[in-house]
Amino acid sequence: MKIIDDKTYYKMSELVEQTKLSNHTISFYSKKGLLPNTLSTSKNMKYYPQITITVLNMIKYFKENLNFSIDYIKELFDYYQIDFNDRAELILQSIQMLSSEIRNPISKKDLDKELVNEAIKLDLIDDKEIYFKTEIEVLNVYAELRSYEIATELINEYVITSKKLAKLERQLSKKVLEKTGYLPEILVLNILNSFKPYIFNRQTIEEFKRLDYE
Structure with missing residues (x-):
């Protein structure tokens, strides 16, 4: 780790250690334009800005958990004009990429x-x-x-509940940031992609089971 102009940078070996990705893989992602620009010193040593770790973790998550190809991830990065300077904005953009695939326009x-x-x-x-x-x-x-009378009522409740939950999520995220100064991007993605759907669907299953007894 190196501090340059009050900003934290990492060597390739440190990125490998932090992300468990090979230097070949990281170099490949860099050539594909998926990583922020590096900083070269007079000794011809490349240093990667701190946000590179967040970006690499995002790419790793998309590949391993969602089976997104590197070419498709590149499409997503280009479409959402990924901000490599603001970690909070980057996490927000990752949520957008997770929730809305830019396929079949x-x-x-x-x-x-x-x-x-x-x-x-x-x-x-x-x-x-x-x-x-x-x-x-x-x-x-x-x-x-929409052919069912109860549909609009059900959808309204979905939207109302989702907005309430979103506010609670924002409040919790704010508390985590205030306490630790850091919000793990993988935690955010895991909550959205697996934890939250599981919790909601589990309760739906329980309700449908009751149909057998009514």
Whole structure:
């Protein structure tokens, strides 16, 4: 670790130790444009900014847990214009990448106008010109749900509950940051990708089991 202009930098060997990735892999990611710019000293030694560890952990998570290819991760980084200077912003962008795959883009004008407007009004999707895979899946499910009278009530409760939970998550994250000065990006991704869906789906399963006894 080296302090240059009051900023922390790491050598390649330190990145390998911190992330458990090989120097070949890290160099490959750098050549693909997935890592922030390095700093070279007069001794021709390359140093990587501290945020590189966060970026590497993100890439590792996307590959190992979501089976994202490096080319697709590069597409995500380019689309969201990854900010290599702000760790908090980087974690926020990783959440966006996790929740909305940028595959199979469809123009708003090519979708059912009434369906899209209803979904926007219910706060299921954002109002924009291009929608991607996950958003289209949401629209398709909503198209099926809207034929049931209880659908709007159920969706409203989903949205209300998700907003309340999001505020609690933000408050908890703030407390963690205040206490430790650090919010592990992998913890955030694990909560979103596995822990939270498990908790919600577990309760849904329990409720559906009760149908057998009613």
